Amino acid sequence: MKKNIYSPFEAVVEEVRQETPTIKTFVLRPAEPFVFRTGQFIELTVPGLGEAPFTPSSDPGVKDIMDVTIMNAGLVTSKLHAMNKGDKVGIRGPYGAGYPLDKFAGRDILIVGGGVGLAPLRSLLYSLFSDMDKYNKVVLRYGAKTPTDIVYKDLIPKWEKKAKVDVATTVDVADVNWRGNVGLVTNILRDAPVDVKNAVGVVCGPPVMMKFVALKFLEMGLAPADIYLSMEKNMSCGLGKCGHCRIGPFYACKDGPVFTYEQLKELNDIWD
């Protein structure tokens, strides 16, 4: 029998970084070099317990190690959060279509993240940064619940300093030390310095947040075909076979997880 599509290969946890009280970034060293395109996802196995889908948050240009940023949300993720350096996990993938970087060339790229939704966008940012001549500019807008809930606290200031990159962060609820924006991420979108005629909008976050950002993008004048959404669906196989992740005529695991609003706009109840 040839390759078994259900078999994970081994990876070792090389480092664990606490991002927020509920989010950790795991640095994994796969048994074999791992190639993925930004926006593609993996199925991560906790041996004996099960799998869950995650989008690598590291630079796709780096093949021997991979970061995955994970929120503690349930069975598999709480077990992952209990893991330490040296523990073993399993990986299947990469799956899905990822971001079509070719279509971003020569454009203003407006990227909006919410909470742990910045994870896949971090990998997108690295892909863009590695080839900045190709793009007009990158504008990142990030929202978190409170200042403590911001991920990549030490990385965001570095991104801000890059040429042709504009970054702003906001929190729903401030604390005493917070000097930045307060309010929903949609509030800091209107003034985003992009030429809407030549912009693409990318959003990843909780479903309600994606809904309101997508509507905001439309209001700003972005074309439905230039709005990229990361659809979170229950998944099991990641292979377009198990049937769990259907959205209309698509499977999120195979045709997505990144979709344009154009692809989804005629479908019923996409935000549920």
Next chain:
Amino acid sequence: MDIYFLRTPNLARFYERIAHDYELFVPKKTDAGPKIKCEHGVNLPADEYLLNRFQDVNKDEIVFNAYRSIEPVRSFFTHLKEQVCNYFNNKEIKPGKPVAVSGVKNCDLYSLKIQDFVFLDGNEPDPFYKARRESALIISGDCPAFKESCFCRAFDINPYADEGFDFNLSPIQEGYLVDAASQKAKSIAATMKDILVPATGNQLQEKADGRERAVKKLDEHLSKHKIPKKETLREIVLAGYNSKVWNEQMRTCVECGGCVFMCDTCHCFLLFDEESSASAKRMRIWDGCLYKNFTRVAGGANPLKMRYMRLRNRYLKKFDFFTANMGTQACCGCGRCIDVCPGKIDIRYILRRLHEEKHIQSI
């Protein structure tokens, strides 16, 4: 064409030869009730058939099933629960002896096309399905009769097969016509010259007449059910998204999952892991969209949180998703979901309602 005549007393020998090289399953009558009168006043058989392991049945219990079996034929190709990997070692999971399944009907063959689309096409073929499917021997048979719930012809699927089988059996006077279609079947037939004799022209005519009679009777019965044409299915389920029929019909659904498990065209599954460390293994079990947590995500959000949404989802998957992706609906009209449902939810009724609503709305 290699078509032979097999006398009834020799059927057991035909099976014995096949059982030599295959794990053979044959039809057995499990329930022989008196005829029932359907809601339209037609007298119809109430017999039930199961496909049992040849070794486990008395030879005199083997029958020719007049219509499809209780169990879906897909159960021979993906198992209800099975191991699909041993984790990090890509150690081969030994495929068992190849199966031969007799008593397969044309609706089942249509369903296998759907299963092939899921498990063989797409990004990567499923190695277990592929191994079983390629090594299997399919022995189909014409349907001289039909069950109350059968509605294959409503979707232009005939109660006899023209393709997709290795052997096909057509019942005629004193025996069967055996069509050896595949290379596999031809070489098996070549070893059975003692019991297989070339069919005569009269016998071929008898087979054709039998088929024609079966179609006519079934069409007559189905005309009373007014099931929408297959070309309209996608349109009516999409137009009927907000139809009241979902809410009305789901009231008697007890979420047993019978409809999805008995369905020959359903295919959904769930991967889960068992045990830990060295002996850890990954299992695959059949799953179904009528279950509450089928689409639940972390944090508790669930796009199909209400029963009516899940009922509707099953129709959207079968008639929208599959029509869009495969060009044909994922329903063969076998009626297994009708027979199994304790809530008496009837796909024929729902489709008719959707069709009527669409029709009335467009006036």
